[in-house]
Amino acid sequence: MKKFIFSLFLALLIFGMNIKVSAQKRESHPAYEAYGEEIEAEEVLTAAKMEEHYNNLQVGDSMQVSFKTRVVSVCKMKGCWMTLKMPGKEEVMVKFKDYAFFVPKAIENREVIVQGKAFVEEVEVEELKHLAKDAGKSEAQIAAINHPEKRRSFLAEGVLIKK
Numbered sequence: 001m002k003k004f005i006f007s008l009f010l011a012l013l014i015f016g017m018n019i020k021v022s023a024q025k026r027e028s029h030p031a032y033e034a035y036g037e038e039i040e041a042e043e044v045l046t047a048a049k050m051e052e053h054y055n056n057l058q059v060g061d062s063m064q065v066s067f068k069t070r071v072v073s074v075c076k077m078k079g080c081w082m083t084l085k086m087p088g089k090e091e092v093m094v095k096f097k098d099y100a101f102f103v104p105k106a107i108e109n110r111e112v113i114v115q116g117k118a119f120v121e122e123v124e125v126e127e128l129k130h131l132a133k134d135a136g137k138s139e140a141q142i143a144a145i146n147h148p149e150k151r152r153s154f155l156a157e158g159v160l161i162k163k
Contacts, residue, residue, distance in 0.1 A: 032113070032160035036101040039115040039158035044068050051087050053118065054152050062119035071107050075134045079103045084112070084154070092118075093131075094154045103159055111162040117155045124148050 032041070045053075047069035057063070072083040072091050079102035083091040094114060096102065125145055132142045 032162055034158065034160055035103055036096060036156060036158035037115075039066065039113070039160060041066075041113055041160060044113050047085065048087050050092075050118070054086070054090075054092070054120070057118070057120045057152075059120050059122055059150060062117050064116070065118050066113060066115040067118075068111065068113045071110050071112055073135055074103060074105050074107055076105055076136050077134050079105045081131070081134070082107070082112075084114070086152070090152055092152045092154050094156050094159075096159075097155055097157045101159075103161065107161055113160040114154060114156045114158075116157040119153050119155070121151055121153050122148050123151050 043066060045065060045067040047067060050065065050067040050069070053063060053065065069092075070085045072085050074082045080096065080099065082094050082103055084094060086092060097116060125148060128145045128149060129142050132145060
């Protein structure tokens with residue numbers, strides 16, 4: 001019986017500490033909703049500065065960075081990817097590290113801060129068609145995809161979405 005009471009007390013203590021830590025995380029970024037790993041909102045690049053970095057990356061290159069911009073689109077199936085607006089014509093495709101978290105599906109045009117790895121990759125036709133389907137494109141639009149594309153990508157460890 002003593003072991004049970006001690007175990008219960010220990011569980012409540014740990015649970016209470018987790019609630020306090022969660023509250024501290026929310027207070028550290030009161031203007032943002034946080035997803036994924038806790039990230040800092042300091043030393044964040046603008047979309048224009050990030051555009052310069054992407055212009056210098058080749059397929060296979062990568063860099064660890066945080067930057068701020070707006071969401072263009074989100075996976076309508078489960079929020080497992082999003083595209084971000086950049087000053088030029090190319091958007092950035094964002095996926096989430098280890099598929100460990102998703103973002104809300106209705107955040108188009110909201111400001112976000114992403115932290116993680118920026119890179120350029122070549123995307124195969126099958127993946128492009130899958131993403132087009134998730135985005136709600138028509139069968140004709142999906143069928144028109146017939147060659148791989150070089151794409152600006154980002155693997156986010158954490159995301160802050162402005163409230």
